[in-house]
Amino acid sequence: MKRALYVYVGAIVMLFSLALGLWNPLSALGPTPQEDVGEGSEAPPPKFQVDPFWPKPLPHGWITGEVAGTCVDSRDHLFILNRRKLTEKELRRGTPAPAVIELSGDGSVLNAWTPPVLPDTLHGCYVDHEDNVWIAGNGDAIVQKYAHDGSTLLLQIGEKGNFDPTNQSKTLLNRPADVAVDPTNGDIYIADGYGNHRVVVFDRNGRYLRQWGEQATPQEAEQGVGGKLLGTVHCVVLGKDGLVYVCDRKGNRIQVFDKTGRFRRNLWIHQGVGSNVAASIGTAWDIAFSPDPSQTFLYDTDGEQEVLWIVGRQSGRILTGFGRPGHMAGEFTFLHTITVDSKGNLYAGETIDGRRVQRFNLIGRGP
Secondary structure (H helix, E strand, O other): OOOOOOOOOOHHHHHHHHHHOOOOOOOOEOOOOOOOOOOOOOOOOEEEEEOOOOOOOOOOOEEOOOEEEEEEOOOOOEEEEEOOOOOHHHHHHOEEOOOEEEEOOOOOEEEEEOOOOOOOOEEEEEEOOOOOEEEEEOOOOOEEEEOOOOOOEEEEEOEOOEEOOOOOOOOOEOOOOEEEEOOOOOOEEEEEOOOOOEEEEEOOOOOEEEEEOEEOOHHHHHHOOOOEEOOOEEEEEEOOOOOEEEEEOOOOEEEEEOOOOOEEEEEEOOOOOOOOOOOOOOOOOEEEEOOOOOOOEEEEEEOOOOEEEEEEOOOOOEEEEEOOEOOOOOOEOOEEEEEEOOOOOEEEEEOOOOOEEEEEEEEEEOO
C-alpha cells in the first residue's frame, strides 16, 4: 500500500535542522531586517508563528502540485487549488491530489474534488457569503462558481478556451487571475488578468455591468497613475470599507478604487523594486485583511522578495514582514496567495518550485 504523503513542508530539512540545533520552528516570526515596526499612533502589528506540522498527511498517496489558490469558508475550512502537475518520479510513487481540497482547522482533509470541466492553470480561489466556491484559471478564459461541496457548477463566466484580446469584451475573459463577490448585492469582481489589464464586474447572474483598467507604461507605474496596470492584474479583494483593492503586481502597488472604478489611492509595496527590469515579477501578488471589524492590517505576498508584508491598511505603511527565500518551514519559494481565517491565522500558498501551503498562527501583537 502506498504511503500517505505530505503537502511539502520541508520536513526532512526541518528534522535535520532540529537535530543539529540550528533552527527552532516554534520561535515567533518578527520583523525582517528590511523593515522595522512603524512608529507613531499605529496599532502594533500582529506576530505570527509558523506551524511546521500543518497540514496533516494527505490520504491515498495524494501529492499536490503548485498550490495556486487559498480561501477560507465561514467555518474556517481552508480550500486550496492544486494544479496537479507532478514529476515523473512523483507519479511513480503517488497520485495527483484532486484539484480542490478542503482542509479542517487541524489540517485534515474533509473533502476534495476535480470538476469535469476545469479552468486550465488554476489561479485564484474565493468563498462567498453563501459558502459557494469560486475558481479562476490564468491559462484559460473562465471563472466558475461551485456549490460548497463541488457537486454542482452554479455559474460560469466566459467561454473555455475563447480569449478576449480587446480588454473590453462584455462576455469573454483573458486569463483571469482572481475573483471576489460583493456580499451586499452579489456583484462579481474579476481580475482579468494575465491577458487583459482590467477589473471587470458582473451581476450575480453573470451579466456585464462595468469595467476599468488598461496597460501602464513603466513610467506611469512609477508615477503611480491610477487605473493603469503594469503587467498582470493579479488579485482583486473587497474591503469592509466599501473599496476595491487590486494587485498591480509588477507595478509594486495595491491600487484602491471605489466600486464604480474611481481611483482613490496607492498602497506601495516597496516602490521601484524591479519595475523597469524585464525579469522582475513585482511585489504585490495577493492580499488579505486582518479579521477585526476595522480590517486594521493588510497582508501582502511579495513573491519577488519572498516576504509576507504586514501593512497598516489606513496609513499604507509597511509595518513589518517575515519570510525569506528557501524551503524550510517559514520560508517561501514563489509565495503566491494569502488568506486569513476568523481567528487571524494566515495561510500562504506557493507555486512553481514551492508547491505547498503553510499556516502561520497568530500569537499576539508586536513589537
